[in-house]
Amino acid sequence: MASIARNLRPAVSRLAFTARARTSTWRPSPFGLRAFSATRAAFEKKYTKDHEWVELSDDKKTATIGISEYAAHALGDVVYVELPELELTVSAGDAIGAVESVKSASDINSPISCTITAINSLLEEKPSTINGGPEDTSSAGGWVAKAEVAEVGAQDLAGLMDAERYKAFTEEQ
Template identity: 65%
Template sequence: MASIVRSLRPVASRLSARSSAPIRSSFRASSRPFSVSVAVQAKKYTKDHEWVDLSDDKKTGTIGISDYAAHALGDVVYVELPTIHMEVTKGDAIGAVESVKSASDINSPISCTVTGVNEYLEEKPGAINQGPEDEGAGGGWIAKVEVGEAGVKDLDDLMDAEAYKKFTEE
């Protein structure tokens, strides 16, 4: 089975850049103003369009496919989930995604042990199209993982959100 990146090559040129129109609101605060600090985003991406988001302590995380990959694949009709307690190294296939356009392996972005899977995708594989990077109960994440030292070191080879956006625009 092909990796996600090989499956996307034929359709990548047809994807257009997404509009980033500002969100407007008619809400006006009548009380005191407040500030919001931007949280440091730990989500990292591979060139094969998978992502990993580690917890603050870098011992656990979540893996999935990117929004870019989900839209390029089209309607997802089947997701093969990894096996719980599966130990993988960076780049190992942990599952697969089949869409109306193609089938692709899902590769682990880091070395880790699978501790949980998104069973919701077995009955509703299209949830990947609705929210591929959503880590909630109805989202399109693939696996929860436990990470050791090797997995944390693997993060150095991955792209942050800004670098990944530039990569997909090329």
């Protein structure tokens, strides 16, 4: 099966056009204040070139893995998600599952070396959950797996993109 990135290439030009068409304009607050809202976790999320993400916990020993919003949007309606096996030990880049949509099927690769400790069973029952919130780490979100991260996995993070670099990467495609 092909990676998510390979299957998204035909849809990229359509996405770029619709993204530009929907750009909103910034409006100042009527109260003259600027509101900033960011969580610590937002700064810890990293992305791969194959459109997977990983979010490391504060203790740096566990992580949550999923596919990016960009990938979920480009894939279209997800109809099936193959989840990884529990206690599966993988290296960065290894396939841990697959996602099938009305447009294509793609492997889900692990962004880092880790051991899978939990899976999002909700995706088996309702695969479209991944379309509604692919980067949502709550119990109702579209994350794929949770994992235990060893030192090698933490080192793998250095080669991944932060949110800003990932956004620039997707705009280039």
